[in-house]
Amino acid sequence: MTVGMGVAGAAALTLSPVSFAQAADGSTGESPTSGDVTRVISGFLETGVADFVYLPVEIPAGVQKIAVSYSYDRPAVPSGTPGNSCDIGVFDERGIALGSRGFRGWSGGFRTSFEISNSEATPGYLPGPINAGTWNIILGPYQVAPQGLNYRVEVTLTxxxxxxAFVKNYPPQRAKGRGRDWYRGDCHLHTVYSDGKRLPAEVASGARAAGLDFMVSTEHNTSSSHAVWGQYAGQDLLIITGEEVTTRNGHWLALGLPAGEWIDWRYRSRDDAFARFSRQVRRSGGLVVPAHMYCAYVACQWKFGFEDADATEVWNGPWTYDDEHAVSTWDQKLGEAVRTGKRWLPAMGNSDAHRDGQVIGLPHNVVYADDLATDSIMDGIRAGRNWIAESSAVKLTFSATGNGKHAGIGEKLTVPAEAPVDIRLDVEGVPHGTVRFITDEGQMHQESVDASGSGTVVWRTTASLAAYVRAEVRHPMADGSPGQGNTMGDALLFGPMAALTNPVFLEATSTP
Structure with missing residues (x-):
């Protein structure tokens, strides 16, 4: 066996190959023309093993289907100590190099078996020919108990x-939109093609029920669902293909990928590979979006920084403290951008819905785009021309007006430094909601709407006092109070988020 960095960014372990050209008794001969042949691979992994373990399998000619099942032991561990957890996937004869075209599927720890043939494959895996050569089953020992991990992999060739050949049905890249307008969409969704419980039909139906105009398919580490979404798209729903790239140092969304394109995940932040795959996504017109940066699950915390990101997910599912922390980090990045003159990072919000009880569209993005088309939606998000809503019942407009000029979300208003600028927010759908205006100096204005949930809030500032202004609309606190603010903008004093905007920027010019 060998240990090294060559096959992927993170450390990898490659075991000795298993051959199907040799019979169980050690004799050799021609491959059969029909029937099944099974080999069993078993072994032991110690604590601290490499991120990925490759089990090479020599596939002879004439194979119609490969079937793989696996299991591993789960010894008892002390409270607070990680127990055994091991993922699985497969690469074909084209190789296992980082970014290889040999990728044929991944199911993580969601399934204990999979099958691939030319005509069909288990969700998460890619149908296609079973060509002769060295295939590699890949194990991902996510966590290894102090006692180590005993595994057993059974490979059956038919x-x-x-x-x-499997017939691919990719979704169209355009739907019947309303021209230049605001479009609602959830950009982080899962089905049975990774670790979700819903079928694609159920997710598409849920997106329509949520009042969405578009959705993005983001299965963990696989593009396998792309080829089935065509039958669920329609003129009323744009379905965009993507991936949730699940690394050991955080998850990120690759949005707007060309259908069928796969993004590798086998690296850590220290491996200097993230920038390479970020460029791959951008070359295709897609977006790179760090997801749930403060998620408490193992390997979810974001460690790659934001230099290679196009936007960041600050709100993931029902509002929690993780989201408060993410918004605070994003706001700090906005302050850095205006101080240094560097590119600013737009915010996004998505449901990350996996199963019943997790609401599709809670939250979602409302994007100003030229059309209901993949490239237009990506352009709108990239420019920060979007705001985040908890549901389609929430409606909002936000703008800055001064010196005869007007700017909306994601735009810049250039005015004399002391010229009065009116910041205006109109909101519907948040009964007793609290509106907050936040600048690079923190919260500067707070005002509540009444029981109808509708209202208009106007606040006056100048470009000399605020480099940007963003808005939040919060629900009342659990005790029914609207919450209290101070100049530090302590968000813990407020109820859950109902809506959040990207900023309007104010730039001062010399007085004429």
């Missing part, structure tokens, strides 16, 4: 003629 010989025979390949069936008909």
């Amino acid at each position: 010989y025979g003629e390949p069936g008909p």
Whole structure:
């Protein structure tokens, strides 16, 4: 066996190959023309093993289907000590190099078995020919108990003629929109094609029920669902293909990928590979978006920084303290951008819905785009021309007006430094909601709306006092109070978020 960094960014372990050209008794001969042949691979992994373990399997000619099942022990561990957890996937004869075209599927720890043939494959895996050569089953020992991890992998080859090729049905890149307008969409969703419980049909139906115009498919580490979404898209729902790239140092969304394109995840922040795959996404017109940066689950905390990001997810599912922390970090990044003149990072919010009880569209993005088309939606998010809503019942407009000029969300208003600028927010759908205006100096204005949930809040400032202004609309506190603010903008004094905007920027010029 060998240990090294060559096959992927993170450390990898490659075991000795298993051959199907050799019979169980050690004799060799021609491959059968029909029937099944099974080999069993078993072994032991110690605590501290490499991130990925490759089990090479020599596949002979004439194979119609490969089937793999696996199991591993789960010894008892002391409270607070991680127990065994091991993912699985497979690469074909084209190789396992980082970014390799040999990728044929990944199911993480969600499934204990999978099958691939020319005609079909288990969700998470790519149908196609079972060509002769060295395939690699990949184990991902996510956590290893102090006692180590015993694994058993069973590989069965079915010989025979390949069936008909799988017919891909990619979704169209355009739907019937309203021209230049605001479009609602959830950009982080899962189905049974990774670790979700819903079928694609159920997710598409849920997106429509939530009043969304578009959605993005983001399965963990696989593009396998892309080829089925065509039948669920329609003129009323744009379905965009993407991926949630699940690394050991955080998760990120690759949004707007060309259908069928896969993004590798086998690296850590120290491996200097994230920038490479960020460029791959951008070359295709897509977006790179760190997801749930403060999620408490193992390997979810974001460690790659934001230099190679196009936006960041600051609100993931029902509002929690993780989201408060993410918004605070994002706001700090906005302050850095205006101080240094560097590019600013737009905010996004998505449901990350996996199963019943997790609401599709809670939250979602409302994007100003030229059309209901993949490229237009990506352009709108990239420019920060979007705000985040908890549901389609929430409606909002936000703008800055001064010196005869007007700017909206994600735009810049250039005015004399002391010229009065009116910041205006109109909101519907948040009964007793509290509106907060936040600048680079913190919260500067707070005002509540009445029981109708509708209201208009106007606040006056100048470009000399505020480099940007963003808005939040909060629900009342659990005790029914609207919450209290101070100049430090302590968000813990407020109820859950109902809506959040990207900023309007104010730039001062010399007085004429």
